[in-house]
Amino acid sequence: DQQVKQNSPSLSVQEGRISILNCDYTNSMFDYFLWYKKYPAEGPTFLISISSIKDKNEDGRFTVFLNKSAKHLSLHIVPSQPGDSAVYFCAASREIQGAQKLVFGQGTRLTINP
């Protein structure tokens, strides 16, 4: 039962253009969503998050959009840079007994071409 899905295993984007990574979820009880970036042999690095009471959050080149009715979120990176090449995971959580247990998607490998 995959509650969080990233349907694109890979994405290739030209340097300087916009990268759009997508994520769908099925559980309407999720109340917080996060994006992580991961390089090989390293742990995930937190990028940006959004609460379910918002529909947009922006931090520098990164913007996350949440469409609750469609149970869909996306991460926009603009402009894309070569250092953005990595695997991106979206994650969703809801608080249970004080815990924010994260449910991850399968990841999307983003490649930025010079």
Place this chain on the structure above:
Amino acid sequence: NAGVMQNPRHLVRRRGQEARLRCSPMKGHSHVYWYRQLPEEGLKFMVYLQKENIIDESGMPKERFSAEFPKEGPSILRIQQVVRGDSAAYFCASSLVHEQFFGPGTRLTVL
């Protein structure tokens, strides 16, 4: 301001041996989570602990796996009698509220 630390980074065990993975959370963080990543998959939740308490272990296999977070010292994930299917990257994360910060992971290889 050290981040989440995990050791060892790489661990090789033969089938039937025990594996012990350690995690020191970020300073001031009292919530510790363990996740496992199998090859070509996303991270899967295993267990959530606070000091001296296991809060949620719903993602942990019922046998051979255990976790603790003692009053003093790091959190330990222990796998007894390892099998080849336990080969994976094990990540620890700590948090104050929502955002979880991850360690570099321990890559376990079972021969």
